[in-house]
Amino acid sequence: xxxxxxxxxxxxxxxxxxxxxxxxxxxxxxxxxxxxxxxxxxxxxxxxxxxxxxxxxxxxxxxxxxxxxxxxxxxxxxxxxxxxxxxxxxxxxxxxxxxxxxxxxxxxxxxxxxxxxxxxxxxxxxxxxxxxxxxxxxxxxxxxxxxxxxxxxxxxxxxxxxxxxxxxxxxxxxxxxxxxxxxxxxxxxxxxxxxxxxxxxxxxxxxxxxxxxxxxxxxxxxxxxxxxxxxxxxxxxxxxxxxxxxxxxxxxxxxxxxxxxxxxxxxxxxxxxxxxxxxxxxxxxxxxxxxxxxxxxxxxxxxxxxxxxxxxxxxxxxxxxxxxxxxxxxxxxxxxxxxxxxxxxxxxxxxxxxxxxxxxxxxxxxxxxxxxxxxxxxxxxxxxx
Amino acid sequence: xxxxxxxxxxxxxxxxxxxxxxxxxxxxxxxxxxxxxxxxxxxxxxxxxxxxxxxxxxxxxxxxxxxxxxxxxxxxxxxxxxxxxxxxxxxxxxxxxxxxxxxxxxxxxxxxxxxxxxxxxxxxxxxxxxxxxxxxxxxxxxxxxxxxxxxxxxxxxxxxxxxxxxxxxxxxxxxxxxxxxxxxxxxxxxxxxxxxxxxxxxxxxxxxxxxxxxxxxxxxxxxxxxxxxxxxxxxxxxxxxxxxxxxxxxxxxxxxxxxxxxxxxxxxxxxxxx
Numbered sequence: 001x002x003x004x005x006x007x008x009x010x011x012x013x014x015x016x017x018x019x020x021x022x023x024x025x026x027x028x029x030x031x032x033x034x035x036x037x038x039x040x041x042x043x044x045x046x047x048x049x050x051x052x053x054x055x056x057x058x059x060x061x062x063x064x065x066x067x068x069x070x071x072x073x074x075x076x077x078x079x080x081x082x083x084x085x086x087x088x089x090x091x092x093x094x095x096x097x098x099x100x101x102x103x104x105x106x107x108x109x110x111x112x113x114x115x116x117x118x119x120x121x122x123x124x125x126x127x128x129x130x131x132x133x134x135x136x137x138x139x140x141x142x143x144x145x146x147x148x149x150x151x152x153x154x155x156x157x158x159x160x161x162x163x164x165x166x167x168x169x170x171x172x173x174x175x176x177x178x179x180x181x182x183x184x185x186x187x188x189x190x191x192x193x194x195x196x197x198x199x200x201x202x203x204x205x206x207x208x209x210x211x212x213x214x215x216x217x218x219x220x221x222x223x224x225x226x227x228x229x230x231x232x233x234x235x236x237x238x239x240x241x242x243x244x245x246x247x248x249x250x251x252x253x254x255x256x257x258x259x260x261x262x263x264x265x266x267x268x269x270x271x272x273x274x275x276x277x278x279x280x281x282x283x284x285x286x287x288x289x290x291x292x293x294x295x296x297x298x299x300x301x302x303x304x305x306x307x308x309x310x311x312x313x314x315x316x317x318x319x320x321x322x323x324x325x326x327x328x329x330x331x332x333x334x335x336x337x338x339x340x341x342x343x344x345x346x347x348x349x350x351x352x353x354x355x356x357x358x359x360x361x362x363x364x365x366x367x368x369x370x371x372x373x374x375x376x377x378x379x380x381x382x383x384x385x
Numbered sequence: 386x387x388x389x390x391x392x393x394x395x396x397x398x399x400x401x402x403x404x405x406x407x408x409x410x411x412x413x414x415x416x417x418x419x420x421x422x423x424x425x426x427x428x429x430x431x432x433x434x435x436x437x438x439x440x441x442x443x444x445x446x447x448x449x450x451x452x453x454x455x456x457x458x459x460x461x462x463x464x465x466x467x468x469x470x471x472x473x474x475x476x477x478x479x480x481x482x483x484x485x486x487x488x489x490x491x492x493x494x495x496x497x498x499x500x501x502x503x504x505x506x507x508x509x510x511x512x513x514x515x516x517x518x519x520x521x522x523x524x525x526x527x528x529x530x531x532x533x534x535x536x537x538x539x540x541x542x543x544x545x546x547x548x549x550x551x552x553x554x555x556x557x558x559x560x561x562x563x564x565x566x567x568x569x570x571x572x573x574x575x576x577x578x579x580x581x582x583x584x585x586x587x588x589x590x591x592x593x594x595x596x597x598x599x600x601x602x603x604x605x606x607x608x609x610x611x612x613x614x615x616x617x618x619x620x621x622x623x624x625x626x627x628x629x630x631x632x633x634x635x636x637x638x639x640x641x642x643x644x645x646x647x648x649x650x651x652x653x654x655x656x657x658x659x
Binding site: 087089090092093096097100119123190191192234239240241242246249250253254255369370372373376377380382383384385 | 417418419420421441495498499502503504505520522524525604606607608609610611615616618619620622623624625
């Protein structure tokens with residue numbers, strides 16, 4: 001989840017590899033200190049993931065015709081946009097010392113993935129959205145209203161979404177089309193299957209294949225059968241590796257025949273032999289959110305921004321650029337009406353799944369700190385850490 | 386303060402302070418996840434380090450040790466050849482040894498995933514070996530991890546060995562020959578002992594980072610080849626259990642220091658200033 005660009009984990013890991021991996025929270029606190037000074041008396045300061053908004057032809061996010069430029073032009077509100085969110089856990093480690101001490105962080109809108117947003121909400125580190133000033137919030141697609149991560153829908157609006165399912169290289173599967181998680185355990189694919197390091201995706205898909213409802217199950221005990229299945233497939237050698245986005249290369253060259261994969265990655269692949277399916281038993285739906293960190297200033301300006309990007313015309317511009325599922329109703333129609341390449345995107349089932357596929361998509365239930373910890377640890381044990 | 390030499394300040398800042406932070410973290414406890422740990426003389430992190438993560442410790446030292454031996458076996462002859470036969474190309478050859486390391490460590494490791502891939506050129510040849518079946522593979526095996534470690538750190542073996550060989554006056558071998566020694570005997574009795582400081586330094590420079598590495602096993606290995614670095618990374622960044630990660634790091638550091646001390650007893654560190 002939260003893997004919209006292949007670059008992301010890659011950059012994260014290179015950062016780790018080149019040192020700086022071991023940073024005590026105290027040190028991070030020192031680095032983050034004073035961030036609050038940057039917030040101007042007026043304006044929006046949005047911290048988002050890389051390559052997650054449209055840019056001008058020169059690559060600038062503020063260039064002419066971009067969503068950011070149009071926003072400032074239309075509302076007169078300045079917006080500062082940074083692409084420094086690289087990893088949910090690192091982001092958390094950065095803001096934790098400030099928010100737990102009752103200080104504000106610099107940005108007044110941040111984009112944690114839904115489960116991280118749920119954690120922040122649980123820790124009471126989020127402020128309520130001024131929904132009365134965001135009339136376009138009514139355009140939120142029905143599937144993402146009041147998700148388990150934000151049961152009242154008062155604290156977050158989705159930014160972009162995507163699905164997790166099965167990707168396979170039809171040449172490497174010997175012409176076989178895969179439809180279910182059980183197909184991954186086919187002895188013919190032994191040692192040619194990978195799963196992702198994101199616990200909620202790997203466990204979620206396996207759990208659904210075993211008939212567990214992931215939108216309600218919220219304890220390790222309930223997921224135990226999925227853990228047992230995963231362990232069995234790792235021990236037997238059926239599963240080759242746990243990966244981040246690096247499954248892309250092996251899947252394209254066929255050395256990985258099938259894997260658990262993110263829709264956004266598959267959308268970026270050129271190989272016609274690589275196919276993506278949301279398993280019959282269900283796939284996961286993930287999304288990144290826009291949330292307001294506790295005590296952030298200029299909330300009215302933030303409301304204007306959220307209202308702006310929930311206008312389907314603006315949302316469609318972002319979708320055409322970033323190619324993730326839009327949480328805004330009406331984007332498909334806008335893209336269709338634009339014609340050309342945009343109209344082709346409007347018919348892409350990875351961006352706009354049909355109703356039958358949508359019905360199979362589920363979002364992972366909220367986990368308490370204690371259960372999440374147990375599930376993360378059990379998952380790490382199986383992946384060898 | 387004027388008495389503090391730059392070296393002492395450097396050690397204080399970049400060694401002692403981080404180690405103390407680590408010690409403090411390793412003896413802390415977290416009543417609830419995501420709440421900063423508090424210092425409490427909590428030794429349970431250390432007992433867990435020994436009781437739960439033995440396989441990863443064993444693999445770390447096994448892989449790093451094997452990689453170090455391989456690096457000596459490959460690096461020594463290469464350094465010897467460059468030092469004795471390199472002639473006016475010596476600097477160029479040493480430059481060539483170093484050139485690959487201008488590229489990011491991560492990129493080089495990921496490149497090996499294509500080279501060792503199940504559809505790659507090497508696996509085809511490997512499967513022709515009589516004891517390897519048609520489903521034999523290199524990627525996602527311990528050998529791929531050891532190979533990656535050897536490759537990534539071998540220049541740290543070659544360079545110190547080269548430097549100590551370079552300092553040797555090879556007229557000594559001529560003298561040995563004059564006194565009736567065979568070439569092999571002269572090498573064993575004269576050159577090898579004189580180059581030992583290089584081998585010692587190289588071994589440390591390869592073994593220590595290799596034992597703590599987690600990148601090679603992540604890309605080239607599998608769930609069955611994870612090393613202690615994998616666990617430390619996971620505990621720090623995923624579980625966010627700083628005390629456990631700190632305790633594991635401390636244990637790793639103590640074991641490595643002990644091994645280095647024992648090793649230096651055997652090889653001697655005099656003349657280590659290569």
